[in-house]
Amino acid sequence: MNESSGIVQLFVTCIVDTLYPEIGEAVVRVLERAGVRVAFPPDQTCCGQPAFNAGLWPQARAMAEHTIQVFEPTLGPIVVPSGSCAAMLRHHYLELFRDDPAWSARAQNLAERTFEFSEYLVDRLGIV
Known part of the structure; x- marks a missing residue:
């Protein structure tokens, strides 16, 4: 699929933002x-993975809700330069919201738009 004329939303991740901005x-x-x-929603923060991994699910859920709210009004795929953060958005948000149908649907919509950076280049742009 060729998306060279489209727009993507960059979810830069907190690690890239604070420690490795040159990667972003x-x-x-x-x-x-x-x-x-490339668009960069300015209100984005951490995806919540550190809290999720530590078992602090209420805190992770709050960060997930914020991330979903930031990206919902945007257009195009969400590109993430971190495999673990992409996995958080695509898989673990669904775990966080499994008992909440409304948020689960919102998390599923976000997951369907989310791609790890190299995955986006290969699978969506056909760059190999």
Whole structure:
């Protein structure tokens, strides 16, 4: 599938944002070179993975709710330069909301739009 004329939302992750911003900048350069417009929702924060992994599910759920609310009004795929953060959005949010049908549906919608960076390049843009 060729999406070179589309827009993606960059979920930069807290680790990239705070420790390795050059990775986020490189991701933007690669995507733009491939013809993709990149948006960065400014209210994004941590996906909640550290809290989830520590068993602090109420805190993880609050961060997940925030992430869902930030990305819901945006257009296009969500590209994540971290496999573990992409897995959090795609799989573990569904666990956090399994007993809440409304939030579960919202988490499922987010999951369907989420791609790890290299996965997006190969599977959606056909870059190998």
